[in-house]
Amino acid sequence: MRRHVSRALTDPAFVATHLKDRASGANPREILFEDPELGFCICGHVYDGPANGSPHDHGESWAIYGQATGVTEMTDWKIVERAAAGKPNLVEPVRTYEMKPGDAHFYDVGDVHSPRRAAGCKLIRIEGKNLDHVKRSHIKAK
Amino acid sequence: MTEAPAPPCPSRREREYDSLTAKRQSEVRPMSDTLTMTYTLNEFAADIRAALRPTPGPPPRRSCAGMFHAP
Numbered sequence: 001m002r003r004h005v006s007r008a009l010t011d012p013a014f015v016a017t018h019l020k021d022r023a024s025g026a027n028p029r030e031i032l033f034e035d036p037e038l039g040f041c042i043c044g045h046v047y048d049g050p051a052n053g054s055p056h057d058h059g060e061s062w063a064i065y066g067q068a069t070g071v072t073e074m075t076d077w078k079i080v081e082r083a084a085a086g087k088p089n090l091v092e093p094v095r096t097y098e099m100k101p102g103d104a105h106f107y108d109v110g111d112v113h114s115p116r117r118a119a120g121c122k123l124i125r126i127e128g129k130n131l132d133h134v135k136r137s138h139i140k141a142k
Numbered sequence: 143m144t145e146a147p148a149p150p151c152p153s154r155r156e157r158e159y160d161s162l163t164a165k166r167q168s169e170v171r172p173m174s175d176t177l178t179m180t181y182t183l184n185e186f187a188a189d190i191r192a193a194l195r196p197t198p199g200p201p202p203r204r205s206c207a208g209m210f211h212a213p
Binding site: 001004007008011013014017018032033035037038040042126 | 178180181182183186187189190191193194195
């Protein structure tokens with residue numbers, strides 16, 4: 001799987017064709033392919049400027065982030081207090097690392113992470129299920 | 143004992159010509175040549191599908207565990 005994602009990420013024609021710059025104000029996310037049988041999606045994410053995400057998981061789905069251009073500073077978090085009685089999961093940072101062009105990282109079901117992108121970048125995200133329809137966990141940094 | 147003849151060495155003029163020719167060829171090469179699609183979206187999707195399909199044998203303990211490592 002890693003080999004396939006890396007191959008797409010490092011193919012200039014693939015990136016040029018499927019990760020085109022977005023119009024100003026357009027949704028960075030585009031579903032490039034959704035498998036009717038297995039349900040996985042191949043998505044293109046194109047950010048034209050800084051984009052920072054808060055700690056999150058992907059609910060009942062796994063996801064693979066693949067960096068095509070630019071850099072993402074990713075932080076992995078661990079849950080230190082489980083959600084209860086309407087309160088969110090409380091998380092603490094575990095490690096931070098940079099994802100550079102060609103890098104791919106797998107996030108299993110429930111893995112909490114947060115991306116920071118200081119400048120525009122392009123990435124491929126493979127989702128086990130279309131995340132448009134997946135309910136995320138309620139997560140808050142402790 | 144006779145030494146083997148040295149491989150032919152291109153003259154300076156030939157080397158300059160080759161260098162200039164190569165440079166011009168790279169300059170005039172159309173973009174479509176340099177961006178030839180080698181991996182299509184359909185191929186990519188088929189490869190992922192094949193990787194995700196369950197294989198005969200005991201079920202995996204995690205959904206995709208072991209397929210990926212940290213960069």
